[in-house]
Amino acid sequence: MVKIDEGTIQKFKGSLRGELIRPGDAGYDDARKVWNGMIDKRPALIARCTGVADVIEAINFARSNNLLVAVRGGGHNVAGNAVCDGGIVIDLSRMKGIWVDPITRTARAQAGLVWGDFNHETQAFGLVTNGGYVSTTGIAGLTLGGGIGWVMRKYGLTCDSLLSVDVVTADGRFLTASKTENADLFWGLRGGGGNFGIVTSFEYQLHPLGPMVLAGLVVHPAKKAKEVLKFYREYVATVPDELGSMIFLRTAPKVPFLPEHIHGTHVVAIAVCYAGPIEEGERIVLPLREFGPPLADTIGPMSYKVFHRMFDLDAPPGRLVYFKSGYLANLSDDAIDALIAHAWSTRSPLSFTILPHLGGALSRVDEDETSFGDRYGQHAILINAVWTEPQESDEHIEWAREFFASTEPFSTGGVYVNFLGIEGEKRIMAAYGGEKYERLAALKNKYDPTNFFSLNQNIKPRK
Structure with a gap:
């Protein structure tokens, strides 16, 4: 010190x-x-x-x-x-200002906001920007790392809706970055994280959605996981961009939106959010609801704000958490077998695995448009080891690492930077690929040559 x-x-x-x-x-x-x-x-x-x-x-x-x-x-x-x-x-957590312009469908938001705050204001006008999977995530970190979420297949990554930012650099300069002003910095901030300065506010393009959407989840017993995952693989290959979905492999938590009789049982759940007319969404999700039949079906019209908060109860602050993550090229039979072999082998009922479905709009953005890495994986995988007793840490971390190792043969080799823990330079490079990483390193030399901002998924300046 x-x-x-x-x-x-x-x-x-x-x-x-x-x-x-x-x-x-x-x-x-x-x-x-x-x-x-x-x-x-x-x-x-x-x-x-x-x-x-x-x-x-x-x-x-x-x-x-x-x-x-x-x-x-x-x-x-x-x-x-x-x-x-x-x-x-x-x-920055006290910097929570937000200004919505419903005419231009834009919002200017300060960096201390979380997505629940953001949604509260934009949904008053039936507008949205893709904002992750839980409402307690900060807008700043999610956006700067790219930003996957429920409506990314329709509206792209969060950073794809970014119009400009205000940023303070390591030498104390205040800059605005956009496609027309400090464009190199703007490119780096759309995926490159907190490496280049402190972003104090974000200007987003907003999109029409809500306040009511068709959303919820269907739940199946883990013993049916192979059939469910194979069905899901074929199902999502044909769905429109409006349908965002994610697989959960876990022990059913004690939450109000699940029936009591499945609490504590091993389940495979499919969560969906349809970013379009509810009537059309009902037609699209009908095969999903009819398959099985499921143990529980909570899909129905609901407030987008309510849906975005649905999984907050399962991710409260203070629990011990360790992540391992990557991208899967597809849900092959062998990949499904690896998932089933490990997902329910943990002793912690709090641990779970998610597989967000990617593609759609996020895969159609030109690769050079932003610094975000792999846009072409079909599914992300995030293995969440979660527990409460510190003396159990080694056991749960080892479960996540072994599980992740079993999925690596089916990986694209990339990783979503916001899902990385402290995993070293090779994993950071994997988030961007060699060419983008070198371009980011050159930006680091320009905007932060002393690595003043080093506590991040750090891209070191070249000496």
Whole structure:
């Protein structure tokens, strides 16, 4: 930890409109917590910024005093890079402004928002931007990593709807980046994460959807998993872009939207959200509802906001979480066998595996348009090891690693950067591919040559 004299800290505190929180202050322990309970770090300073001026002050202070910097938006990322030991957390979580223009179908949103906040405002006008799978995810991290979610097949990745950003760079400069202004930086920020600066606000294109959508899930017993997954493979090969879907392999949680008699049983579930007219959606999902028949069927018209919150109960803050992830070229018979062999072998009823269906609009964006990596996998796989007792960590991490290893023969070799933990440079390179990684490294040299922003899925500047 760098030693800074008290007078310097007090001067910095006085320069902020927001709070400066230190060890021993009321609220310090809450302020340093992030979503993943595995992360237990103790920063020397937490600057809770209220606007761009505070962000500039915090960056300049950190640079002048050689402090390690962590940047917090929603604090939801599994790797825990939103907090650090001994350095400063530049905390954007109080920056929650959002302005919606229903005429131009655009929104300007500050970086502290989570998707539930965002949806609350845009859905008042029946508008949406693709926003991940749970409402508690921060808009900043999701967007900067690309952004997969329920309506990506219809409207593309979150970063595909990005029109411009405001960003503060490592030298304290405030820039706007778009396709016409600082276009190289704009390219890098659409997939390259937090490597190039602190984005303070995002301008999005919005799209018509809601406030009611056809959504929900069908649930089958795990013993029928092979038949269900083979059916699903054929089914999604023919569905339109409007249908977003995802497989869950897990123990059925105790949540209100599932019947009590299946709580605690091993299940395979298919969740869907239809981004189009409800009547047309009912026709599209009918084969899915008729197959089986399922143990439970919750598909029906519902508020998009309600659906987007549906899985929040299953991902509360504070649990211990470890991810392994990749892309599957397809759901081959051998891949299905590997999934079935491992998905329910964990001792933790909280662990689960998801397989989001990709394709559609996200696969039709030109590969060079953004820095986001592989757009051509058919399914992502995310193995979530989740538990509550720290002494069990090794066991659950090993389950996730062994499970992931069994799926690698069916992988494209790529990985979604927002699903990465602390896994090293090779895995980061796999998220982008060699050519894009080199282009991102050149941008790093231009905008952050000292690697001031290093707590991220780090792209190191070239020496």
